[in-house]
Amino acid sequence: MAGLDVGTSFxxxxxxxxxxxxxxxxxxxxYIIKPTTPVATKMIExxxxxxxxxxxxxxxxxxxxxxxxxxxxxxxxAAKRPMYRGVVSAKEKDAKRILAFILKEVxxxxxxxxxxxxxxxxxxxxxxxxxxxxxxxxxxxxxxxLGECGYDPRAINxxxxxxxxxxxxxxxxxxxISCGAGMTNVCVMLNGEPTVVFSTTKSGxxxxxxSAVATGEPDSVVQAEKEGGDFKIGEPNDNxxxxxxxxxxxxxxxxxxxxxxxxxxxxxxxxKFKNPIKIVVxxxxxxxxxxxxxxxxxxxxxxxxxLVKEVVHANDPLHAVSKGCLIASKVL
Amino acid sequence: MVLKNxxxxxxxxxxxxxxITILVLININSVIIGYLLARMRNSGVSSNSSxxxxxxxxxxxxxxxxxxxxxxxxxxxxxxxxxxKKYDSLGDVKQTTDNIDNSVNKLKNLKR
Numbered sequence: 001m002a003g004l005d006v007g008t009s010f011x012x013x014x015x016x017x018x019x020x021x022x023x024x025x026x027x028x029x030x031y032i033i034k035p036t037t038p039v040a041t042k043m044i045e046x047x048x049x050x051x052x053x054x055x056x057x058x059x060x061x062x063x064x065x066x067x068x069x070x071x072x073x074x075x076x077x078a079a080k081r082p083m084y085r086g087v088v089s090a091k092e093k094d095a096k097r098i099l100a101f102i103l104k105e106v107x108x109x110x111x112x113x114x115x116x117x118x119x120x121x122x123x124x125x126x127x128x129x130x131x132x133x134x135x136x137x138x139x140x141x142x143x144x145x146l147g148e149c150g151y152d153p154r155a156i157n158x159x160x161x162x163x164x165x166x167x168x169x170x171x172x173x174x175x176x177i178s179c180g181a182g183m184t185n186v187c188v189m190l191n192g193e194p195t196v197v198f199s200t201t202k203s204g205x206x207x208x209x210x211s212a213v214a215t216g217e218p219d220s221v222v223q224a225e226k227e228g229g230d231f232k233i234g235e236p237n238d239n240x241x242x243x244x245x246x247x248x249x250x251x252x253x254x255x256x257x258x259x260x261x262x263x264x265x266x267x268x269x270x271x272k273f274k275n276p277i278k279i280v281v282x283x284x285x286x287x288x289x290x291x292x293x294x295x296x297x298x299x300x301x302x303x304x305x306x307l308v309k310e311v312v313h314a315n316d317p318l319h320a321v322s323k324g325c326l327i328a329s330k331v332l
Numbered sequence: 333m334v335l336k337n338x339x340x341x342x343x344x345x346x347x348x349x350x351x352i353t354i355l356v357l358i359n360i361n362s363v364i365i366g367y368l369l370a371r372m373r374n375s376g377v378s379s380n381s382s383x384x385x386x387x388x389x390x391x392x393x394x395x396x397x398x399x400x401x402x403x404x405x406x407x408x409x410x411x412x413x414x415x416x417k418k419y420d421s422l423g424d425v426k427q428t429t430d431n432i433d434n435s436v437n438k439l440k441n442l443k444r
């Protein structure tokens with residue numbers, strides 16, 4: 001049995017190993033270099049020694065994972081993503097093929113034919129009606145790829161999986177918010193039953209894009225600075241990129257909490273909770289310093305309609321969704 | 333004599349009417365009480381359980397009886413044969429001491 005978080009930025013596989021969980025992470029990114037001469041082919045291949053890359057039948061080199069981002073930054077360019085806003089990218093011509101390759105490499109062949117594997121999919125966004133956003137098609141693509149590896153793949157909502165990973169001590173009652181790179185996914189759960197699920201299309205990538213526009217740097221450079229830099233949301237920073245990132249973080253948290261309050265106020269499926277509830281937050285975007293504090297503050301300011309006991313970070317924010325998928329695969 | 337019989341007949345009819353009226357009223361009341369009880373039960377906690385990952389699997393079996401054409405975008409063959417690996421291993425592996433048995437058992441009990 002296995003759990004798989006198919007995220008816009010990371011693909012995380014979780015499996016059980018002697019009663020413990022083993023995670024395998026891979027950065028969901030690629031960068032293509034197409035040599036123009038045979039000499040250039042040899043030089044590029046030599047230069048890529050030790051990096052994770054594949055060679056396509058047209059002679060081009062496709063660098064994968066964090067090496068792709070490093071190479072893109074080195075060339076003052078942007079790495080590509082096989083996924084965009086939580087689903088297989090319709091913008092990238094090679095997206096489906098490269099996503100399939102990465103997935104096959106990460107999950108490997110099933111240990112037995114029909115091994116259960118639960119993977120996550122995003123919910124329908126409340127802030128965008130885009131024909132390119134097709135969860136059903138994305139789900140079918142991932143199912144096809146995993147089926148070819150011998151698995152019996154099942155899809156689960158991303159935030160629902162997060163609830164299963166983090167709300168055990170609250171009898172699986174509360175709210176889970178997964179702040180990924182492409183989207184923010186939300187699930188309201190009552191005794192193990194999801195009652196409201198939705199997503200918004202603004203998250204970490206939106207911060208990168210907006211900060212890139214503000215500073216004139218490529219998205220990849222902003223992303224690298226954001227992940228490696230020392231900054232706290234709401235505090236001034238001497239680095240112009242981090243200063244922009246911090247400012248856009250504030251706007252993103254304000255936007256997300258407003259969407260949460262708007263979506264849940266008077267929602268006909270919202271349970272009448274007896275006690276104040278726990279809100280658990282996970283995902284790479286939530287790892288910035290000051291995220292949880294500002295999120296808690298903004299929930300109050302933007303009139304969140306439920307009584308909140310506490311807002312907490314998941315124990316392992318990058319792996320929590322994958323862990324929830326693994327739990328779901330064992331409950332099936 | 334004839335008048336007496338008619339009078340007796342009227343009394344019998346009246347008794348029958350009263351019994352029928354009582355039975356009809358009992359029936360109407362039962363329907364009203366049943367309706368009110370159903371409304372009261374539905375006005376409590378509303379839970380859209382059909383969205384649940386686990387319920388969805390059960391629902392699929394029921395929904396199969398509905399005949400509808402599948403107009404979802406078709407997934408064509410995704411060929412990765414032309415891509416040649418140039419690395420030994422891919423991805424970072426992390427081992428944790430996290431145990432999920434309690435979570436799984438608790439959820440199994442909830443889903444019963």
